[in-house]
Amino acid sequence: MQPDELIFVVMIVLLAGFVQGLxxxxxxxxxxxxxxxxMPMQQAVPVVVVLSLLTNIAVLYSSRKYxxxxxxxxxxxxxxLAAPLGTYALLYVPAHxxxxxxxxxxxxxxxxxxxxxxxxxxxxxxxxVGALSGFLxxxxxxxxxxxxxxxxxxxxxxxxxRANITAYSLLLNIITIGTYVYEGLLNESxxxxxxxxxxxxxxxxxxxxxxxxxLNERLFKTIALWLILVTGIWTAVNGIIGT
Numbered sequence: 001m002q003p004d005e006l007i008f009v010v011m012i013v014l015l016a017g018f019v020q021g022l023x024x025x026x027x028x029x030x031x032x033x034x035x036x037x038x039m040p041m042q043q044a045v046p047v048v049v050v051l052s053l054l055t056n057i058a059v060l061y062s063s064r065k066y067x068x069x070x071x072x073x074x075x076x077x078x079x080x081l082a083a084p085l086g087t088y089a090l091l092y093v094p095a096h097x098x099x100x101x102x103x104x105x106x107x108x109x110x111x112x113x114x115x116x117x118x119x120x121x122x123x124x125x126x127x128x129v130g131a132l133s134g135f136l137x138x139x140x141x142x143x144x145x146x147x148x149x150x151x152x153x154x155x156x157x158x159x160x161x162r163a164n165i166t167a168y169s170l171l172l173n174i175i176t177i178g179t180y181v182y183e184g185l186l187n188e189s190x191x192x193x194x195x196x197x198x199x200x201x202x203x204x205x206x207x208x209x210x211x212x213x214x215l216n217e218r219l220f221k222t223i224a225l226w227l228i229l230v231t232g233i234w235t236a237v238n239g240i241i242g243t
Contacts, residue, residue: 005038006193006196008038009038009193010196011200012031012034012035013031013051013200014200014201014203015030016029016030016031017055017200017201017204017205018204018205018207018211020052020055020059020204021059021206021208021212022208023162023208023212023220023224024059024063024162025145025147025148025165025224025227026227027051027052027055027144028048028052028140028144029142029144029234032048032140032142035048039193041090041095042090042185043190043193046186046187046190047190047193047194047197049137049173049176049177050173050177051201052169052173053170053173053174053177054201054202055205056166056167056173057170058205058206058209059162059166060166060167063162063166065163066160066162067164067167068160068164071151071154071156071168072164072168074127074130075126075129075130075133076171077127077130078127078128078129078130078131079130079134079143079172081134082130082132082133082134082135082138083134083135083137084179085134085135086135086137086139086176087138087139087179087185089139090139090140090185093139095239096238096239098139099140099235099236099239100235100236102140102142102232102235102236102239103232103233103237103238106145106146106149106228106229106231107233108232109149110149110225110229110232111229113149113152114222114225114226114229130147133146133147134172134175134176137173137176138179143169143172144165145228145231145232147165147168147169148161148228149228151165152221152224152225157217158215158221
């Protein structure tokens with residue numbers, strides 16, 4: 001990778017790290033479309049997942065006392081089955097098809113929730129939400145929006161929301177990275193890019209964590225839903241134009 005490209009990577013990761021530190025998701029939303037301008041998808045996705053793992057470690061440390069394991073394990077159990085399927089989809093299914101379908105679904109649900117709609121979902125919903133999140137993480141590195149929508153709908157306060165989505169994402173990152181290593185997707189080039197990006201990642205996440213204390217519950221939920229909506233629209237548009 002050329003020096004000017006590395007500068008862009010650092011700037012992208014700095015911004016994405018800030019968003020992740022603030023909302024506990026959204027790293028892939030910011031970083032993935034921009035990194036795809038600099039590298040192929042099969043390199044960008046592993047890079048984003050490894051960097052997401054590091055951001056989740058930092059965010060979880062700051063909110064660890066709010067973790068509720070009963071919110072995590074059913075989602076994780078379902079995602080365990082679906083994440084390998086997502087990795088195979090990354091290898092064999094056209095990326096634009098995956099992006100279009102996922103983006104439209106996420107955008108629709110987030111729009112409904114921004115309009116004030118809520119969905120009385122019980123524990124039966126954990127399995128499909130976890131499976132969808134695991135599949136999307138393995139295929140297009142977009143595990144956050146389905147779980148974020150689900151936990152937002154459950155009415156969690158901002159610190160419990162941040163802690164649980166981060167703990168879930170951290171565990172899912174570890175599982176997904178294992179499948180990438182097995183499939184040979186996590187190579188020397190990807191890890192070199194990760195190494196250059198880590199300092200910017202740390203700075204961005206720290207700033208985001210500091211900023212979250214200034215947000216009240218209502219504003220935090222609104223920002224989260226708008227971020228999810230942008231994720232869905234951006235992903236669908238990229239699927240339509242084939243990038």
